[in-house]
Amino acid sequence: MIDAIIVDDEPNNVDNLSALLGRHCPQVRITGTATNAAAARKLIAQSTPDLLFLDIQMPKENGFQLLQSLPEISFEVIFVTAYDQYGIQAIKMSALDYLLKPLNVEDLKQAVSKAEKQLHKKHNQQSLENLLQHISDEKHSKPAKLALPTSTETRLVSISDIMHCESTNSYTTFFLVGKEKIMVSRPIKEYEELLAGYGFIRVHQSHLVNKEHIQSVLKKDNCALLLKDGTNIPVARQKKEYVFKVLKLV
Numbered sequence: 001m002i003d004a005i006i007v008d009d010e011p012n013n014v015d016n017l018s019a020l021l022g023r024h025c026p027q028v029r030i031t032g033t034a035t036n037a038a039a040a041r042k043l044i045a046q047s048t049p050d051l052l053f054l055d056i057q058m059p060k061e062n063g064f065q066l067l068q069s070l071p072e073i074s075f076e077v078i079f080v081t082a083y084d085q086y087g088i089q090a091i092k093m094s095a096l097d098y099l100l101k102p103l104n105v106e107d108l109k110q111a112v113s114k115a116e117k118q119l120h121k122k123h124n125q126q127s128l129e130n131l132l133q134h135i136s137d138e139k140h141s142k143p144a145k146l147a148l149p150t151s152t153e154t155r156l157v158s159i160s161d162i163m164h165c166e167s168t169n170s171y172t173t174f175f176l177v178g179k180e181k182i183m184v185s186r187p188i189k190e191y192e193e194l195l196a197g198y199g200f201i202r203v204h205q206s207h208l209v210n211k212e213h214i215q216s217v218l219k220k221d222n223c224a225l226l227l228k229d230g231t232n233i234p235v236a237r238q239k240k241e242y243v244f245k246v247l248k249l250v
Contacts, residue, residue: 001028003029003031003048003049004021004029004049004052005031005033005034006033006034007033007034007035007040007054007063008058009059010055013055013080013101014033017053017080020105021108027116036058036059036061037058037063037065037066037069040066044075048075050076050115050119051076051077051078051112052076054077054078055079055080056079056083057082063081064086076115076119077095077096078115081099082101096114096115097111097114144158144159144160144198145158145159146158146159146195148174148184149185150183155182157182160210160212161178162174162195162210163177163209164208165191170186170187171186172188175231177213188208199212201243202239203225203233203234203235203236203239203243204233204235205236209225209227215227217249222235223237225243
């Protein structure tokens with residue numbers, strides 16, 4: 001569910017938007033409403049929403065002034081206004097979307113869908129950051145583990161047991177000691193950043209290798225790495241100098 005707050009100085013507009021969301025966007029849960037900026041500030045602090053539907057033209061403080069007064073903005077913003085001259089300013093405020101009254105149902109559904117995707121992306125990023133912190137905390141006390149979410153479970157794998165990773169589109173396959181393989185639906189780029197401090201090097205667009213499992217460097221023809229289990233990993237031409245430097249071969 002997406003927890004949302006509606007801020008609009010016209011109660012009829014609040015009721016109308018609430019009704020439209022109830023009928024067409026069941027994934028949105030309205031946790032509060034406010035009819036002015038002062039009340040909205042208190043509500044935002046109390047309920048920490050995922051999404052804010054915000055009117056622009058309001059007495060005393062408009063929607064832009066409300067956002068500028070907040071210490072931080074950890075939620076997505078969809079402006080809802082009867083005036084189209086605010087579009088450029090809304091974009092500058094990094095609004096997720098900008099809807100004109102009277103509301104078009106399809107535009108509203110698209111805006112909510114956009115919010116859902118953005119919030120999911122944020123959630124994944126936060127999960128990775130939490131995992132990185134967890135690994136950092138445990139790094140000096142016991143062997144670090146990496147959480148690998150699959151379709152059926154989340155495996156906790158010792159980083160030292162990961163020999164190499166290989167990407168296929170937005171999926172990453174982890175090859176472990178003992179020939180086990182685990183595929184997760186996240187791009188290899190995320191794991192490159194996460195594992196950089198544990199001796200993993202990106203040797204190719206599709207390959208990330210644990211230095212501890214490299215047996216030798218094959219220099220004939222195209223450069224490649226021979227791992228301890230006999231696996232050959234190609235080294236991209238543009239990565240060759242970098243790999244040699246990391247492995248202290250130059």
